[in-house]
Amino acid sequence: xxxxxxxxxxxxxxxxxxxxxxxxxxxxxxxxxxxxxxxxxxxxxxxxxxxxxxxxxxxxxxxxxxxxxxxxxxxxxxxxxxxxxxxxxxxxxxxxxxxxxxxxxxxxxxxxxxx
Amino acid sequence: xxxxxxxxxxxxxxxxxxxxxxxxxxxxxxxxxxxxxxxxxxxxxxxxxxxxxxxxxxxxxxxxxxxxxxxxxxxxxxxxxxxxxxxxxxxxxxxxxxxxxxxxxxxxxxx
Numbered sequence: 001x002x003x004x005x006x007x008x009x010x011x012x013x014x015x016x017x018x019x020x021x022x023x024x025x026x027x028x029x030x031x032x033x034x035x036x037x038x039x040x041x042x043x044x045x046x047x048x049x050x051x052x053x054x055x056x057x058x059x060x061x062x063x064x065x066x067x068x069x070x071x072x073x074x075x076x077x078x079x080x081x082x083x084x085x086x087x088x089x090x091x092x093x094x095x096x097x098x099x100x101x102x103x104x105x106x107x108x109x110x111x112x113x114x115x
Numbered sequence: 116x117x118x119x120x121x122x123x124x125x126x127x128x129x130x131x132x133x134x135x136x137x138x139x140x141x142x143x144x145x146x147x148x149x150x151x152x153x154x155x156x157x158x159x160x161x162x163x164x165x166x167x168x169x170x171x172x173x174x175x176x177x178x179x180x181x182x183x184x185x186x187x188x189x190x191x192x193x194x195x196x197x198x199x200x201x202x203x204x205x206x207x208x209x210x211x212x213x214x215x216x217x218x219x220x221x222x223x224x225x226x
Contacts (some may be wrong), residue, residue: 017137035212040218041218042204042216042218042219043206043214043216044216045214046214048213049128058213059213068157090159092160092214094157094182102147103149103161103164104149104161104214105161106158106159106160107158108149108157108158108163109156109157109158111156
């Protein structure tokens with residue numbers, strides 16, 4: 001089954017304690033991305049990757065890091081989480097192609113609470 | 116900067132009613148527009164994707180239209196059912212691949 005998986009699904013942590021949220025896709029997609037969803041603000045892109053070892057900032061990258069060492073995995077790293085990073089996080093993937101319609105597939109989400 | 120607006124923010128209808136959700140965007144230079152469904156506490160499920168060269172797409176009881184020149188899209192849901200209750204998100208894709216999302220319309224269908 002084609003899918004995007006994220007782990008953990010729920011996470012409670014404390015300020016400053018480094019954490020990693022994993023994302024994996026089994027569709028051989030080149031493009032992967034992280035979004036956060038906040039009430040009243042909607043979904044905003046944090047980082048994205050066009051392929052292995054190619055990453056770039058989205059709209060709200062501050063406080064986050066990513067890496068793309070393998071095509072299927074795109075972990076989101078919070079080196080020193082703060083309460084304003086409490087949010088619902090989504091990983092997404094799709095094929096690449098400048099003018100080809102490409103459906104983006106989303107993971108189930110990770111709900112993070114930073115105390 | 117692209118902005119996506121969805122109206123109304125919330126909508127309540129009785130079962131069986133046909134309904135229309137609206138989405139508008141400020142910059143017509145888009146590659147495609149995608150409608151998603153989000154259930155409470157769940158991820159996003161893609162419903163329909165309309166390429167910039169297309170006018171509409173249909174899937175079952177759903178029909179999405181796109182008028183790029185006016186910056187509008189509509190999602191038509193026929194014969195609504197309680198199972199259609201969810202938040203519906205509209206997103207446009209510009210150059211590159213980032214999706215710009217609207218804030219969504221929360222639909223409640225009562226039986």
